[in-house]
Amino acid sequence: xxxxxxxxxxxxxxxxxxxxxxxxxxxxxxxxxxxxxxxxxxxxxxxxxxxxxxxxxxxxxxxxxxxxxxxxxxxxxxxxxxxxxxxxxxxxxxxxxxxxxxxxxxxxxxxxxx
Numbered sequence: 001x002x003x004x005x006x007x008x009x010x011x012x013x014x015x016x017x018x019x020x021x022x023x024x025x026x027x028x029x030x031x032x033x034x035x036x037x038x039x040x041x042x043x044x045x046x047x048x049x050x051x052x053x054x055x056x057x058x059x060x061x062x063x064x065x066x067x068x069x070x071x072x073x074x075x076x077x078x079x080x081x082x083x084x085x086x087x088x089x090x091x092x093x094x095x096x097x098x099x100x101x102x103x104x105x106x107x108x109x110x111x112x113x114x
Contacts, residue, residue: 034099038075041068042095042107045077049093054113059091074100089113 052058061083068075080094089112096106 031101031103034101034103035105037072038097038099038103038105039107041072041075041077042097042105045079045095045097046093046107046109049079049081049095050109050111054091054111059093059111061091086110 049059059081061081063078063080066077066079068077076098078096078098080092080096082092082094084090085092091111093109093111094106095108096104098104
């Protein structure tokens, strides 16, 4: 009878440890999902910018901030375009995406005139 009680206690402790690990695993999965989404949103914006003509108004120097809605509600995307950096005739495109959980992803690309 004592052996059964000891075995039950050990199994209970093991199950509690596993339950604690599951909470941590779910948090990690959630954070990874936000980071992946933020990376995809940043890359999507960079691809859109690269498909614009070099002289397009969409590629004017400055910073724009988008607050996304719908499926991506809670995410913000900040796009910064700097002319003639690092040299004349080159634009530096920087996109930083902020996820609702505080994850920040920054992507940088350079675009040259044709």
